[in-house]
Amino acid sequence: MFVKNSTGKLKQVLMSYPQYLSIEPINVISKHFKDHQLDKKKIDEEFNLLVQTYQNLGIEVFFLPPSETYPDSVFARDFGACLKDGYILGRFKHEYRKNERKAYEKKMQELNIPQLFKIHEGYFEGGDFFFLDDKTIVIGLLERTNQIGYQEIKEHFKNQYEVLFVESDPEFLHLDMCFNLIDEHLALIFKDAFDISFLQELHKRKIELIEVSKEDIFRHGLNVQALGDKKVLALKKNHDINLQIKQKGYEVIELDITEILKCGGGIHCMTFPLKRIVKKIILV
Numbered sequence: 001m002f003v004k005n006s007t008g009k010l011k012q013v014l015m016s017y018p019q020y021l022s023i024e025p026i027n028v029i030s031k032h033f034k035d036h037q038l039d040k041k042k043i044d045e046e047f048n049l050l051v052q053t054y055q056n057l058g059i060e061v062f063f064l065p066p067s068e069t070y071p072d073s074v075f076a077r078d079f080g081a082c083l084k085d086g087y088i089l090g091r092f093k094h095e096y097r098k099n100e101r102k103a104y105e106k107k108m109q110e111l112n113i114p115q116l117f118k119i120h121e122g123y124f125e126g127g128d129f130f131f132l133d134d135k136t137i138v139i140g141l142l143e144r145t146n147q148i149g150y151q152e153i154k155e156h157f158k159n160q161y162e163v164l165f166v167e168s169d170p171e172f173l174h175l176d177m178c179f180n181l182i183d184e185h186l187a188l189i190f191k192d193a194f195d196i197s198f199l200q201e202l203h204k205r206k207i208e209l210i211e212v213s214k215e216d217i218f219r220h221g222l223n224v225q226a227l228g229d230k231k232v233l234a235l236k237k238n239h240d241i242n243l244q245i246k247q248k249g250y251e252v253i254e255l256d257i258t259e260i261l262k263c264g265g266g267i268h269c270m271t272f273p274l275k276r277i278v279k280k281i282i283l284v
Helices: 028-032 040-056 099-110 147-156 196-204 239-247
Strands: 009-016 060-064 080-082 087-089 115-118 129-133 136-141 162-167 179-183 186-189 208-211 225-228 231-235 251-255 272-277
Touching: 009 040, 009 099, 040 060, 040 251, 060 099, 080 272, 087 099, 099 115, 115 147, 129 179, 136 147, 136 196, 147 162, 162 196, 179 225, 208 239, 231 239, 239 251
Parallel strands: 009 060, 087 115, 136 162, 186 208, 231 251
Antiparallel strands: 009 225, 009 272, 080 087, 129 136, 179 186, 225 231
């Protein structure tokens, strides 16, 4: 089993070094920094901090080698999504990311992770994918994933999962910028980004919500990484959100990452989960 839900204990991840990373004006954040000269040394230090943190937590890290032909591969989340029996290979919308697809597909072959399905006609990126529970997937339709990509996923998995979609403002780029699960029954959310039907789905599954502001989205405040065992990785600068998570009884491991964020993605974007362990409930 690889990944059964979005919050089980994280054991293996796939990442890619940011050697050729540059600022592409893909969202509000990166557009703001489009004329900024990136501090490459700082970017390397920040990425290594994230890798070292995972390794210190006992999480095995695999790497896709960097290449000038896919400069944004550091945002590994987006090439697809891992499920319990294998993975979905997504399809990038924008030309400058399309070379990542074959590179990540080859890497997943090397890791012996079965490809369950690949998107053929539509667009789908992994930042728009969450398990709401073991039987339910939600796909975000914002700037990068479209209705055709969603329909392909829904049709392929119709006998295994309920596959929902939620729409939101394209300026948020991906779903994981305005919604993110911390644990099975706790999530960060900018509520104004969603219609009532999505909020009802969360309520139905008894998912408690920590509400944040629109400004928090552009500070990557919601782009945290659930680790399982009541632990979460977050950005050090987002003090108020981190405090709210701590007050719910979670350990927040705060990372001082700022330079990579100027390219539009955060901790969650840089992490592709390969394996999570779900605790078994033993009835006595």
